[in-house]
Amino acid sequence: MKSLAKGKVTIRIILDVILFFAVLKGWWFVALPFGIIGAWFFPYYLELIVAGIIYDSLFGMIPETGLWRYAGTIISTSAFVIMIPLRRIIRRHKK
Numbered sequence: 001m002k003s004l005a006k007g008k009v010t011i012r013i014i015l016d017v018i019l020f021f022a023v024l025k026g027w028w029f030v031a032l033p034f035g036i037i038g039a040w041f042f043p044y045y046l047e048l049i050v051a052g053i054i055y056d057s058l059f060g061m062i063p064e065t066g067l068w069r070y071a072g073t074i075i076s077t078s079a080f081v082i083m084i085p086l087r088r089i090i091r092r093h094k095k
Contacts, residue, residue: 011036016047023051026059028072035076039083052076 015038023033035048055072062069 002061002074011024012042012045021056023058026055028055031055032075032079036079036083039080042085045080048076049073050082 002011018034019031019038022028022034030053035045035051039048040075048050052072052075055076056070060069060072
């Protein structure tokens with residue numbers, strides 16, 4: 001049982017590192033799928049929302065862009081909120 005938990009922690013750390021470097025490079029199109037994968041497999045994967053906030057802080061806070069300056073935060077929060085009931089529905093029908 002300990003090795004299973006250890007494996008999950010390792011996978012979560014790997015996803016976090018990929019998410020971190022993708023956001024730093026400005027590759028939101030790479031970071032978002034990995035964040036969604038993390039939100040699917042791990043409950044309370046708040047790293048997705050944090051990545052959206054960091055992305056907006058680094059690349060989106062241009063005053064003339066309007067609502068697009070918060071696109072990373074909006075998309076990541078929406079994906080996180082959608083994944084919670086979707087994961088429950090699919091796992092319930094899987095049994």
